[in-house]
Amino acid sequence: MTSMPSSPASEGLLMVERYVMSIDQGTTSTRCILFDHRGRLVSVAQREHQHHFPRPGWVEHDAVEIWRNLQRIVPQAMDGAEADQVAAIGIANQRETTVLWDRTTGAPVGKAISWQDTRTDSLVEDLRRTTGDDFFLDRCSLPLATYFSAPRIRWLFDHVEGLHERAERGEVLFGTMETWLIWNLTGGPTGGLHITDVTNASRTMLMNTRTLTWDEDLLAYFGVPRSMLPEIRSSAESYAVAGSLLPGVRIGAALGDQQAALFGQTCFAPGEAKCTYGTGSFLLINTGTQVIRSRHGLLTTVGYKIKDEPAVYALEGPIAVTGSLVQWFRDSLGLISSAPEIETLARTVDDNGGCYIVPAFSGLYAPHWRSDARGVIVGLTSYITKGHLARAVLEATGWQTREVVDAMNADSPHSLKELKVDGGMTANNLLMQFVAEVLDVPVVRPMVAETVSLGAAYAAGLAVGYWPDLEGLRRNWHRAAQWLPDMDPERRESEYDNWQRAVERALGWIKPAKRSLS
Amino acid sequence: MPGAVQSIERAAAILRLLASGHRRLGLGEVAASLGLAKGTAHGILRTLQHVDFVEQDQATGKYQLGAALLHLGTSYLDVNELRSRSINWADALAARSGEAVRIGTPLEGQVLVVHHVFRPDDTLQTLDVGSLLPLHASALGKVLLAYGATPVAPLVEAGLEAYNRHTLATPEDLDRALTEIREVGWAAEVQEMIIGEAGIAVPIRGQGGLVVGAIGVSGAVERICDTRGRPHPNLVALVRDAARAVSRDLGAARW
Numbered sequence: 001m002t003s004m005p006s007s008p009a010s011e012g013l014l015m016v017e018r019y020v021m022s023i024d025q026g027t028t029s030t031r032c033i034l035f036d037h038r039g040r041l042v043s044v045a046q047r048e049h050q051h052h053f054p055r056p057g058w059v060e061h062d063a064v065e066i067w068r069n070l071q072r073i074v075p076q077a078m079d080g081a082e083a084d085q086v087a088a089i090g091i092a093n094q095r096e097t098t099v100l101w102d103r104t105t106g107a108p109v110g111k112a113i114s115w116q117d118t119r120t121d122s123l124v125e126d127l128r129r130t131t132g133d134d135f136f137l138d139r140c141s142l143p144l145a146t147y148f149s150a151p152r153i154r155w156l157f158d159h160v161e162g163l164h165e166r167a168e169r170g171e172v173l174f175g176t177m178e179t180w181l182i183w184n185l186t187g188g189p190t191g192g193l194h195i196t197d198v199t200n201a202s203r204t205m206l207m208n209t210r211t212l213t214w215d216e217d218l219l220a221y222f223g224v225p226r227s228m229l230p231e232i233r234s235s236a237e238s239y240a241v242a243g244s245l246l247p248g249v250r251i252g253a254a255l256g257d258q259q260a261a262l263f264g265q266t267c268f269a270p271g272e273a274k275c276t277y278g279t280g281s282f283l284l285i286n287t288g289t290q291v292i293r294s295r296h297g298l299l300t301t302v303g304y305k306i307k308d309e310p311a312v313y314a315l316e317g318p319i320a321v322t323g324s325l326v327q328w329f330r331d332s333l334g335l336i337s338s339a340p341e342i343e344t345l346a347r348t349v350d351d352n353g354g355c356y357i358v359p360a361f362s363g364l365y366a367p368h369w370r371s372d373a374r375g376v377i378v379g380l381t382s383y384i385t386k387g388h389l390a391r392a393v394l395e396a397t398g399w400q401t402r403e404v405v406d407a408m409n410a411d412s413p414h415s416l417k418e419l420k421v422d423g424g425m426t427a428n429n430l431l432m433q434f435v436a437e438v439l440d441v442p443v444v445r446p447m448v449a450e451t452v453s454l455g456a457a458y459a460a461g462l463a464v465g466y467w468p469d470l471e472g473l474r475r476n477w478h479r480a481a482q483w484l485p486d487m488d489p490e491r492r493e494s495e496y497d498n499w500q501r502a503v504e505r506a507l508g509w510i511k512p513a514k515r516s517l518s
Numbered sequence: 519m520p521g522a523v524q525s526i527e528r529a530a531a532i533l534r535l536l537a538s539g540h541r542r543l544g545l546g547e548v549a550a551s552l553g554l555a556k557g558t559a560h561g562i563l564r565t566l567q568h569v570d571f572v573e574q575d576q577a578t579g580k581y582q583l584g585a586a587l588l589h590l591g592t593s594y595l596d597v598n599e600l601r602s603r604s605i606n607w608a609d610a611l612a613a614r615s616g617e618a619v620r621i622g623t624p625l626e627g628q629v630l631v632v633h634h635v636f637r638p639d640d641t642l643q644t645l646d647v648g649s650l651l652p653l654h655a656s657a658l659g660k661v662l663l664a665y666g667a668t669p670v671a672p673l674v675e676a677g678l679e680a681y682n683r684h685t686l687a688t689p690e691d692l693d694r695a696l697t698e699i700r701e702v703g704w705a706a707e708v709q710e711m712i713i714g715e716a717g718i719a720v721p722i723r724g725q726g727g728l729v730v731g732a733i734g735v736s737g738a739v740e741r742i743c744d745t746r747g748r749p750h751p752n753l754v755a756l757v758r759d760a761a762r763a764v765s766r767d768l769g770a771a772r773w
Binding site: 038040041338339340341342343344424426427428429447448449450478479480481482483 | 610
C-alpha cells in the first residue's frame with residue numbers, strides 16, 4: 001500500500017478532509033483508492049487474485065477470493081481515516097464476468113466465468129446460425145458473442161445438474177462483479193441488496209437498450225428466470241448503506257470499467273471520446289441520449305445514467321490485442337526484458353522498414369469481428385531488424401485505433417476532434433505520438449492516470465452531492481501531456497493502405513471446421 | 519583446468535591501479551607502474567575504454583575509471599522504464615504542487631528530459647520529452663552532478679557556459695553548490711538558466727541507492743521561491759516525497 005498525504009498548504013487545516021472511495025474490481029486485481037475533493041489520489045491499496053484455467057479457452061476467478069481481497073484492501077486504503085470521512089463508495093468492475101450464487105448461503109455456484117472465457121463458442125455459433133444477429137441487435141444492441149454474459153448463464157444451465165431448476169425456484173442469483181460485491185457489502189445472505197447498473201446490464205445481452213429493463217424475449221430465448229436477475233438501477237444514485245466493512249457509508253455508484261473510464265475522462269458531451277490502452281484497448285465515444293445502431297462494427301452500449309436523468313449512450317470499439325502484443329514480444333520472443341524497453345528498441349530505427357504486424361492472435365475484434373483471422377507479420381526482408389519489429393508492434397496499436405475511429409466517424413454524427421487517453425501504454429511517448437499522427441487529431445493524457453477508479457469515484461460523489469454537477473467534475477480534469485499530429489498526409493495514407501493490405505492477409509487464415517461440443 | 523588469461527589479469531591490474539589513486543593517470547604512468555610495455559598497456563586501456571570501464575580525458579589524454587563500472591551489479595535502468603515507473607508519482611506531484619514536473623537522466627554531458635507533466639492549469643504547453651538541459655544550470659542537472667550520476671570534470675574542462683549573471687559559471691561556485699546539494703539532499707535553480715524561471719530537484723535512487731535520475735518542478739520564480747529568492751519549503755517537501763516514492767518503486771531500500 002502506498003499513500004501520499006495531502007499537502008497542508010493546499011487544504012484547510014481545521015476541516016476534517018472527506019474523501020470518496022472507489023473500488024475497481026478488475027481482471028487481474030482489485031484496487032481500492034481514496035480521492036480527495038479535487039479528484040487527486042490520496043491512497044491506494046491493491047490485491048491480485050488468481051486466474052484458473054481448467055481447460056483450453058476457459059478462464060475463471062474465485063468470487064469468494066475477490067470478496068476476501070476487498071475486505072483486506074479497504075482498511076489498508078483507509079490508512080487511518082475514519083468511515084465518516086468517506087462520503088461515498090463507487091464501484092467499477094470488469095464487465096461481463098458471470099457469477100451465480102446461492103441466495104441463502106451466499107456460496108457461489110462454481111467459479112466466476114471471466115469475460116475472456118470462450119467455452120461458449122460452439123453454443124454461440126449454433127445459436128447465431130439459427131437465430132441471426134437482428135433478433136439480438138433489435139433488443140440489446142449487441143451481436144451474439146462469447147464476450148457477453150447471457151450465453152454463459154445458458155451454458156451453466158446446460159452443464160450443471162439441477163441448476164436451472166434451482167434458478168427457477170429462486171434459489172440462485174446471477175450477477176456481474178459489481179452485483180456480487182454490492183450484495184456482500186450490504187449484508188449478503190442477511191438482506192444483501194441484489195442490484196446492477198445500466199452499464200453492466202447493457203453487457204449481459206438480457207437488457208433492452210431502449211427501455212433499460214430486462215427484455216422478456218431475451219430472457220425467454222436464453223431461458224433465464226427473472227427471479228435470478230438483479231434489479232437494474234442508475235449508474236449514479238444512492239443505492240444503500242454499506243455494512244460492517246465501512247459502516248454507514250453510502251454506496252453511490254456502479255459502472256463497467258470502460259464506462260467508468262469514459263466518466264473519469266469527463267467525456268460528458270456527445271462526440272467526446274477516450275481510449276484506455278491496456279492489454280487490450282477500448283475506445284468509447286459519447287453519443288448522447290441517442291441509441292445509435294452501428295453499421296461499421298462497433299458495439300452500442302450504455303455510457304452512464306445519473307439518478308433520474310436520461311441515460312447517455314456510447315459506441316464502443318474493443319481491440320483485443322494491444323499491450324498484450326508488447327508482452328508477447330517480451331515474454332515469447334524475449335527481444336526486450338521489460339515492456340517499456342519496446343520504446344528504446346523502436347527508437348534504434350527511424351521507421352518500420354516496411355514491416356507490419358497484425359496481432360490477430362484470437363481473431364480480430366472491432367471493427368472487423370473476424371474470428372477466422374490470425375496474426376501475420378508482413379514485409380519481411382533481410383533489412384528488417386528487431387528495432388523495425390518493435391516499431392511494427394507499436395504501430396499495430398496505432399492503426400487498430402485508427403480503424404475504430406474511422407468506424408466511429410462513419411457511425412456517429414460527431415467526428416472525433418481529440419482523443420483522451422489513459423492506461424499503462426500512455427507512458428510510451430513514441431506510441432502516443434504515433435496515435436496522434438495516424439488519427440490526425442491531438443491526443444491528450446489527463447493528470448490522473450487512474451481514470452477507471454476516478455470515474456467510479458466521480459459518479460458516487462455526484463450521487464451523494466460531494467461534487468455538485470458535471471461542470472464541477474470537468475474543472476478537476478487537467479491535461480498532463482498532449483501529442484500533436486505532424487505527419488505528411490500522403491505518408492499517412494500510404495502507410496494506412498499498407499496496414500489495410502496487411503489486415504487482408506490476416507483474414508480467413510483459420511479454415512472453418514465443424515467442432516463437436518465436449 | 520586451463521591457465522589464467524594473461525590479458526585479463528593485466529586488465530584487472532589496470533582497473534585496480536586506477537581505482538586506488540585519486541587522480542587520473544597517463545599511459546606512461548600506467549605502463550611503468552605495472553611493468554608493461556606501453557603498447558601492451560595502450561591496447562588493454564583501449565579495450566577497457568571500449569566497454570566503458572575506463573574513460574580518457576579529452577584534453578590531457580589521462581585515464582580514469584569509467585561510469586559503466588559504477589553500474590556494475592545493478593541493472594541498467596532503461597529511461598522508458600524510468601518513465602513508466604514514475605508516471606503516477608510525477609502526476610501526483612504536478613497535481614499537488616501546481617507546477618510542471620520533469621524527470622531527467624544524464625546523456626552525454628547534458629540532462630535528457632525523459633518525462634514531462636504539464637502544469638495543471640490547462641494553458642498551452644509543449645511536451646519537451648527528449649530535449650536537453652545544461653547540467654550546471656538546471657536543478658535536475660545539478661542533482662545528477664552532485665550525486666555522481668555523471669562526471670563533473672569534463673564539464674568544467676569544457677567550460678561552464680554563463681546564460682546570465684545567476685549562472686554558476688566558475689568551477690568553485692559549482693563545486694560549492696554541489697557540496698551544499700549533497701548536504702541538504704535537494705537542488706534549486708533560481709534564474710540560472712532563464713531569467714524569471716526557477717526549479718527544485720531531488721535525486722531518484724535505484725537499487726543500492728545509486729542515483730539514476732532526478733525529478734523536479736519548475737516554473738515562474740515568484741511561485742517557486744519566496745521574496746528572498748529561496749524555494750518554498752512545502753514545494754521542496756512535495757518533490758522529496760515524490761522522489762522517495764519513485765525510488766522505493768525502483769527498489770532503493772532506504773529512501
